[in-house]
Amino acid sequence: MAQRTHGVRLSPPTWLTAGLRPQPAPVPWAAVARAAVALAVPLAVGLAAGQPAYGALVSMGALSGVIGDTADAYRMRFFNIAVPQLFGAVGVALGTLVYGHDWTAVAVLTLVALVSGMISSIGSVASVAGLLLLLNAVVGAGLPLPQPWWKAPLLLTAGGAVVLLLTLFAWPLRGGVPERAAVAASYRSTAAFLRAAGTPEHDERRQAVTQSLNASYDLLLAHRTRRHGRSPGLTRLIAQLNALIPIVEAASAAKLRPARLGPLPEAWPAAVLTLADTVGRSPAPTAVPLDLPTPTGPSERALHQALRYAAAVGAESDPAHTAAPDRLGRPAAPWARTRRATRAALFSRASWRYGLRLALCIGLAQVVVSVLPVPRSYWVALTVTFVLKPDFGSVFSRAVLRALGTAAGLLIAMPVLSEVPRGWWDVPTVALLAALIPACSAKGYAFQTAAITPVILLLSDLLNHQGFRLVLPRLFDSLIGCGIALVAGYLCWPESWHTRIGDRLADAVTEASAYVVLAFAGAPGQDRTAGPRRRRRLYRDLSAVRSEFQRALTEPPPTGPPAAAWWPLVIAVERVVEATTATQVRVEHGEPAPPPGEVAALAADLAALAEALRTGAPAPRPAAAPDGPADVLGPLRREVRAACALASPVLG
Incomplete structure (x- = not known):
């Protein structure tokens, strides 16, 4: 005591x-x-x-x-x-x-x-x-x-x-079991994230999903080489992991469901858990009957489509034919x-x-x-x-x-x-x-x-x-x-005794600015895997920032105590990335596309915030804009404002 x-x-x-x-x-x-x-x-x-x-x-x-x-x-x-x-x-x-x-x-x-x-x-x-x-x-x-x-x-x-x-x-006897267990754990983590939509646990569950996906991709892609096309078990697991990404995106969008609709029905996370059990139990193609409720909005339509697609990938005898393009790109050859x-x-x-x-x-x-x-x-x-x-x-x-x-x-x-x-x-x-x-x-x-x-x-x-x-x-x-x-x-x-949180966070904010532009570009022929790949890279960058933050907290003064001031801003940048994804999903499933000028303004605000983090200049103050129920960029705009506001005391 x-x-x-x-x-x-x-x-x-x-x-x-x-x-x-x-x-x-x-x-x-x-x-x-x-x-x-x-x-x-x-x-x-x-x-x-x-x-x-x-x-x-x-x-x-x-x-x-x-x-x-x-x-x-x-x-x-x-x-x-x-x-x-x-x-x-x-x-x-x-x-x-x-x-x-x-x-x-x-x-x-x-x-x-x-x-x-x-x-x-x-x-x-x-x-x-x-x-x-x-x-x-x-x-x-x-x-x-x-x-x-x-x-x-x-x-x-x-x-x-x-x-x-x-x-x-x-x-x-157990070859492939750790890989299947890792992918199944990512599905279960996503189910918990989906269940936490709109609750105080949402941010914590989002971070858990990020860590689980990082671990699964590291495990699978570390030894994927040019033999990838001749390894059916590995091909299937990568396809099932890629199929999880749209579910994660839809789970982020579920946070924006209107409050009048109440909490998300339990049938949605239960369906993800059913897929998780199938992935962990059997390496063979397995048809999974899903009893899904009728979608009531853009986020649920996205969730319905993502779950059906994940079930189809798991049932396909040759997942290479139906799998979406690899969202992380093919790895280089080992010698390269x-x-x-x-x-x-x-x-x-x-x-x-x-x-x-x-x-x-x-x-x-x-x-x-x-x-x-x-x-x-x-x-x-x-x-x-x-x-x-x-x-x-x-x-x-x-x-x-x-x-x-x-x-x-x-x-x-x-x-x-x-x-x-x-x-x-x-x-x-x-x-x-x-x-x-x-x-x-x-x-x-x-x-x-x-x-x-x-x-x-x-x-x-x-x-x-x-x-x-x-x-x-x-x-x-x-x-x-x-x-x-x-x-x-x-x-x-x-x-050694100066924290690098600000520099790394500035790089992540720069990437977030580019991600905002990419998410709503909508150009014909655009590579649909570019956005998910950039977002995965963003979340990895933010995980590195979290690691740097944890390291800084173990340092004595003058490094450790000031580092604690960065934590709310790290969370705020993660929320900006998630709000971008959620808004993009809702636009793809029925919401009106945002005006290009407003998208450019938000990207410019983030670019200015990144520059302020690098130079120590005052944080930007985003201009006021319409922020009503019909404003599809409203949630993203609020997160950008919050990030800029939280940066002000850190930058002094």
Whole structure:
């Protein structure tokens, strides 16, 4: 219970406590079982063969695989585990070759850090690969690993192979199940969004639909290649997901139903749930009888048409014949995507800046441990690497959470290292501690760190036999690493402690302005997929703004507290995009088309708002216009006015 002094409530600031609240995520029991088996079995085999150090190295490789197994689709899980393991093998080989050569190790690890940071910008798999490249190089340069140099990479890769086999064991039986489950979840999220039309929960449900659609498209399109036309199951799922978009559009329009008609009949969301059950249950074409009420207005006519179309797509034996044009466009070939991503990593200013920042911090860490008498100093550079991962959030909050998580992990490790005898007792101990990693990782970074720390310490002890003496040095090493990351990786780089919400939001508002023009263009021969694609890109941009907002809230003053002022404006811009979609749907189903001059005026107001967000100029004040029941642009105009009004206090 918080203490009070003179009527003032004393409590820790939000930026300090945000990462210490466990996330409400379910325990991934399958991942818990895999982690326990993958780390304990190699250790048992090593003990049985009289080579506990070999078993410990295989378990370390398995630990990397457990941490990297974050995807749902089996194809992506294969790449998420296999590709980083290869980079990790290269890293540990380089580290082993420079072990004991202090200044050579400094130079090599600094160069590896530069490469690791630059390739992290290519994509999620490359990000994990860059992480393992650097982590294993640090471990190889800091621990006495078995010789010759090729033995440690082989053993670590074997550990990753164990996780890969356990992960993909059910692929022949459950292939396609995660993808179907994701699409079905998007349908269910849309049903909840439809049910919330005109209620206070509408905005929250809209955001949930956006997140669900993002996840489903990422899952399906990540491995869609030129084989797309020869993969009927994948083709059907993409067609069913594309067919969901008109339902989402109609759900947005349902918010504008006249109040005199009352709430939307339950039959509409019930029909969406029926489609969701069909998608999740069977990959085969299935005819779904829908009992739909008679439409009473433009939004219900749009909903009726969208639901009938989605049911037809699900019943078609060859969905490629009836599916609407792909609303996200066909992806480029894998080699083309890789080439573009590699070029971006090599020539992007942001990629070089992050690579140089990481190289500077790793170089400093290695210089510090080469000059100061720090035993088993690899932990300093490990801490720097974990803290500075760019796609894991705020550097400041991660440094704080890393220190707290390490301290908690050391408390767990103390009785293990002091009371558990080395040998066969290590096997059940590692199994128990490994099982905590997936369970705690779902709760947050500090909890993940607390779970990983005792496992690494126990496995390290099997290599260097220091026992309880490992505990306090590891705490000091973590504090040194956090300090280096905070000073050289955070305070010395101004963009780290300045929020980028305004710039990203300005870009999204510019896109919203173009979307308003596109939504009501109505030109003959216009690409009907252009609007949905732009809207999906807009919602992704706004999701990135939300992520930036969440990151900023975990920063200390002066960054964190002012960031909270942006939140109402983020919501307002999302409402502008949704109002544009809703108005377009109503126009397509019976409402009169808006005058081009009024559309241009609204787009100009949004463009002016974007410029104000970039430059800090006063927010525009949209001119008054007719705003009655017959004004089809009325809802959109009100949202634009609200966004401009909310921008004024933010811009000062």
